[in-house]
Amino acid sequence: MKKFLTLLLAAMLIQAGASAQDLTFDASRGIERTLTYDGRAVNFIAYENIFYVANPASDAQRLSVYVPAEYLRGGIVNGYSATTAPIFLPNGVGGYMPGNILEPLENDRMSGGANASLVALSRGLVVVSPAIRGRTTVEGGEYVGKAPALIVDYKAAVRWLRFNRDRLPAGDTEKIISNGTSAGGALSAALGATGNAHEFEPYLADLGAAFERDDIFASSDYCPITNLDNADAAYEWIFCGVNEYYQAVWQRNPNATAEDANHPVPVKKAAVMTAEEIKASETLRDAFPAYVNSLDLLDEHGNPLTLDKRGNGSFKDYIKGKYIESAQSALDSGADLAGVDWVKIKRGRVVDVDLKKYPAAVTRMKAAPAFDKLDLSSGENDEFGTAANEPRHFNKTLFNDTFANADVIRMMNPMNFIGREDVTTAKHFRIRHGAADRDTALAIPAILALKLQNSGVDVDFFSPWGRGHGGDYDLPELFDWIDGICKGGA
Numbered sequence: 415m416k417k418f419l420t421l422l423l424a425a426m427l428i429q430a431g432a433s434a435q436d437l438t439f440d441a442s443r444g445i446e447r448t449l450t451y452d453g454r455a456v457n458f459i460a461y462e463n464i465f466y467v468a469n470p471a472s473d474a475q476r477l478s479v480y481v482p483a484e485y486l487r488g489g490i491v492n493g494y495s496a497t498t499a500p501i502f503l504p505n506g507v508g509g510y511m512p513g514n515i516l517e518p519l520e521n522d523r524m525s526g527g528a529n530a531s532l533v534a535l536s537r538g539l540v541v542v543s544p545a546i547r548g549r550t551t552v553e554g555g556e557y558v559g560k561a562p563a564l565i566v567d568y569k570a571a572v573r574w575l576r577f578n579r580d581r582l583p584a585g586d587t588e589k590i591i592s593n594g595t596s597a598g599g600a601l602s603a604a605l606g607a608t609g610n611a612h613e614f615e616p617y618l619a620d621l622g623a624a625f626e627r628d629d630i631f632a633s634s635d636y637c638p639i640t641n642l643d644n645a646d647a648a649y650e651w652i653f654c655g656v657n658e659y660y661q662a663v664w665q666r667n668p669n670a671t672a673e674d675a676n677h678p679v680p681v682k683k684a685a686v687m688t689a690e691e692i693k694a695s696e697t698l699r700d701a702f703p704a705y706v707n708s709l710d711l712l713d714e715h716g717n718p719l720t721l722d723k724r725g726n727g728s729f730k731d732y733i734k735g736k737y738i739e740s741a742q743s744a745l746d747s748g749a750d751l752a753g754v755d756w757v758k759i760k761r762g763r764v765v766d767v768d769l770k771k772y773p774a775a776v777t778r779m780k781a782a783p784a785f786d787k788l789d790l791s792s793g794e795n796d797e798f799g800t801a802a803n804e805p806r807h808f809n810k811t812l813f814n815d816t817f818a819n820a821d822v823i824r825m826m827n828p829m830n831f832i833g834r835e836d837v838t839t840a841k842h843f844r845i846r847h848g849a850a851d852r853d854t855a856l857a858i859p860a861i862l863a864l865k866l867q868n869s870g871v872d873v874d875f876f877s878p879w880g881r882g883h884g885g886d887y888d889l890p891e892l893f894d895w896i897d898g899i900c901k902g903g904a
């Protein structure tokens with residue numbers, strides 16, 4: 415009998431142990447590696463594929479830690495030491511799909527050069543990159559990565575870091591800086607905006623995330639596809655009246671050699687919106703001013719930013735100002751803008767931009783509604799889908815059935831958390847959205863930047879000239895910004 419009980423107990427322990435992952439960082443698992451950046455060797459220790467939650471919903475919930483090797487020898491890199499080195503936390507999410515761990519690379523497929531993780535190491539940052547569940551993640555026949563899973567995972571990774579702060583060989587867990595592009599930019603913004611928000615607690619508890627804080631120091635967001643429940647209206651505020659759209663379609667390059675046959679090229683396909691889509695476009699355009707006015711936004715001088723019923727007003731002037739600033743910086747660096755018909759230049763100064771001509775110049779990418787599709791066919795409908803993979807609506811201006819859970823829609827939008835007293839928002843944000851980006855309207859990152867600024871956050875927001883949808887294109891400047899906020903005593 416005693417033997418049977420002992421066996422039973424052992425079996426129970428094995429079963430419990432099979433699913434529960436140990437969150438304790440094991441510093442003996444590091445492997446030293448060397449890559450080259452900018453003609454210099456970058457030596458680092460890689461600790462890879464570590465579970466960041468005790469009860470993973472997916473085998474993907476792992477992260478890797480990369481530490482500049484100098485720190486293990488007591489060295490200094492770029493003025494940082496093992497105790498002061500900031501922690502760069504990039505995510506690889508795109509299209510609300512699962513995000514991979516971003517290991518340091520010399521030849522990143524997207525940029526053709528060193529990726530952000532390698533540049534970060536070269537500048538003395540510790541890199542921690544978690545894989546993140548996405549809208550197609552399946553486990554045991556269930557879709558386990560629908561909203562808000564991506565934010566929950568990013569937060570769990572932050573909590574894991576804090577749990578291990580005294581076991582990590584280097585890195586200051588009070589200087590965590592997130593980074594992402596597009597849906598990953600939205601994720602980075604959400605992490606920065608929602609620090610310790612109670613809404614995420616049950617999700618984190620379910621996963622067995624470490625019981626720690628999940629606020630971060632700073633958030634870097636490239637072209638964030640965020641504020642999804644208002645992004646349709648913002649898009650039509652700019653694009654309404656332009657009915658032809660040019661969707662980027664990923665297609666195999668017919669001229670590809672065997673080696674790069676798997677690297678597709680984007681082609682543009684023209685189509686015209688249907689009568690129903692045009693009607694939705696007008697409804698959404700008309701809804702935008704009330705949304706903007708509900709936010710009580712102020713410019714840097716304290717003047718209200720609003721729109722009248724026709725969509726004109728100080729908010730529009732503010733957006734024009736961002737394009738003027740963008741065009742001026744291009745002019746100042748020697749670009750020729752003579753052929754750009756929506757930009758007005760007088761004696762070397764950009765004096766105006768024409769937002770009526772802008773959409774025809776950059777072209778509309780998405781039919782209306784841009785995000786919450788009439789036929790539920792977008793990636794965002796899928797992101798808000800059910801565990802059985804049924805897509806759902808999320809824009810209450812247009813839809814009231816097949817609607818996602820209202821709490822989840824709220825949790826996915828950083829705007830709902832900024833300025834809340836029970837939430838710790840990151841102190842610093844850097845937001846970039848290219849002046850030629852048509853995946854979402856500039857108004858969306860602008861509203862995010864303004865709301866943060868109005869809540870006392872330090873925001874560096876700029877629209878780089880000629881840039882379409884993309885990120886990590888100005889890594890030296892990104893890391894200069896990081897040095898500035900980390901070394902400035904902030």
Ligand code: DHB
Nearest residue numbers: 508509510596597639853
């Ligand atoms: C991305 C781009 C989109 O246009 C979109 O609607 C969602 C995500 C992306 O590149 O991540």
